[in-house]
Amino acid sequence: DAKTTQPNSMESNEEEPVHLPCNHSTISGTDYIHWYRQLPSQGPEYVIHGLTSNVNNRMASLAIAEDRKSSTLILHRATLRDAAVYYCILREDNAGNMLTFGGGTRLMVKP
């Protein structure tokens, strides 16, 4: 999988929106952008994915830059339960379905 770059950590206040950035300048045309998160002592959890257009679901929104070299995961109102490590992953169409995780961003939410 192509590489992604994320900040090591971010802080947010409860009830405020959070924008988690991800750079993927070497993305290829068939790479999907996936986001997962891992809460303490749990397995990773799927959040959202997209290819070119912005995406919304009940958990979050994904904003994808026009050139696809970066994306932003948006949590509209952070809660304490959103404190987790967030992973931005590029998933190739022919990668044998494997996800390769990077270091992720540790999000801390302050009450």
Next chain:
Amino acid sequence: DTAVSQTPKYLVTQMGNDKSIKCEQNLGHDTMYWYKQDSKKFLKIMFSYNNKELIINETVPNRFSPKSPDKAHLNLHINSLELGDSAVYFCASSQANSQSPLHFGNGTRLTVT
């Protein structure tokens, strides 16, 4: 109902032993995976397996072997355990396409003494 379940949750054993970790998924998925998360919290893919193909991460020692009795199960067998095998092991499953999300179990914490 738990979608992806692993047993045991904790496993403590001595160097040199052979152990297995079991994984079952009830999602009807056709692809299953094993990941290893070490003490630095990096998640590394070990295996991807469906009924047609086993893909092995080349860095995984051959002491580790996946065994799949059927589509719903992918067990991880480890021979001659070493101290460095201590980690949390996660099983996951998905459909066989690049858009299908992976569903993970809650992990098995293996401690080798």
